[in-house]
Amino acid sequence: MRQKIVAGNWKMNGSLEFANDFVSGVNRAVLPDAIDVVICPPAPYLLTVSSQIKGAKVGAQNVYFETSGAYTGELSPKILQDVGCKYVLVGHSERRALLSEVDGQIAKKVKAAIDCDLKVILCVGETLEQRASGKLEEVISAQVLAGTSLLDVVEFGSLVVAYEPVWAIGTGQTASPQQAQEVHALIRSLLVKLAGETAAENVSILYGGSVSASTAAEIFAQADIDGGLVGGASLKLEEFLVICDHCANAIVGGK
Numbered sequence: 001m002r003q004k005i006v007a008g009n010w011k012m013n014g015s016l017e018f019a020n021d022f023v024s025g026v027n028r029a030v031l032p033d034a035i036d037v038v039i040c041p042p043a044p045y046l047l048t049v050s051s052q053i054k055g056a057k058v059g060a061q062n063v064y065f066e067t068s069g070a071y072t073g074e075l076s077p078k079i080l081q082d083v084g085c086k087y088v089l090v091g092h093s094e095r096r097a098l099l100s101e102v103d104g105q106i107a108k109k110v111k112a113a114i115d116c117d118l119k120v121i122l123c124v125g126e127t128l129e130q131r132a133s134g135k136l137e138e139v140i141s142a143q144v145l146a147g148t149s150l151l152d153v154v155e156f157g158s159l160v161v162a163y164e165p166v167w168a169i170g171t172g173q174t175a176s177p178q179q180a181q182e183v184h185a186l187i188r189s190l191l192v193k194l195a196g197e198t199a200a201e202n203v204s205i206l207y208g209g210s211v212s213a214s215t216a217a218e219i220f221a222q223a224d225i226d227g228g229l230v231g232g233a234s235l236k237l238e239e240f241l242v243i244c245d246h247c248a249n250a251i252v253g254g255k
């Protein structure tokens with residue numbers, strides 16, 4: 001069975017006080033054991049979160065592809081691992097759109113992070129214009145192919161893909177479960193071509209884009225949806241915990 005995952009991407013939000021309070025709240029709660037709960041705070045809070053949190057893992061929101069050296073402001077996979085990260089997001093659409101991150105860099109980041117034993121959550125997704133002009137399949141295929149282009153088959157074991165339609169991020173407009181499942185099935189079929197049936201079957205594919213306590217259950221019930229990458233709702237502890245429970249319940253429901 002594929003690993004089910006709920007990852008909370010705080011983006012550029014929070015404070016040291018917020019991070020400490022959040023961790024205390026998580027530590028008081030009962031997290032479902034059956035899923036990986038991952039918290040991705042801003043980089044300066046990674047250590048405080050990873051050193052205190054129980055039952056959840058920590059992920060970074062970005063990584064650089066070199067091991068060390070004169071790369072002012074960047075963070076290597078090794079540094080992230082050193083401060084307790086187990087996961088890292090790569091290729092988030094906000095970084096692609098606002099920080100000019102391109103496929104070539106994304107591929108190198110994916111490879112470097114996996115080489116350093118981090119699990120990579122490779123983010124892909126189309127804009128509304130691309131969907132409206134019939135380019136959905138082309139865009140998603142190109143992003144998946146490019147992002148995984150430097151990986152050997154065995155390295156797909158450390159890969160997670162997150163499908164985040166750009167038009168659903170922060171808009172309150174979640175993709176319908178059918179829309180999401182359709183793209184997840186496409187991603188799964190691409191992974192089969194790239195890495196073979198067995199490896200592709202084991203890659204978790206998360207949905208992201210306005211996931212909330214009220215939309216999560218239906219989304220997580222879809223065959224190729226293995227959890228969520230949650231933005232806004234991951235900053236509200238109670239709601240985030242409900243989303244985690246919905247993910248665990250999908251397993252009980254037979255997934």
Ligand SMILES: O=C(CO)COP(=O)(O)O
Binds near residue numbers: 164168211233
């Ligand atoms: O971009 C996202 C997570 O990486 C999704 O953000 P929202 O859940 O706020 O739409």
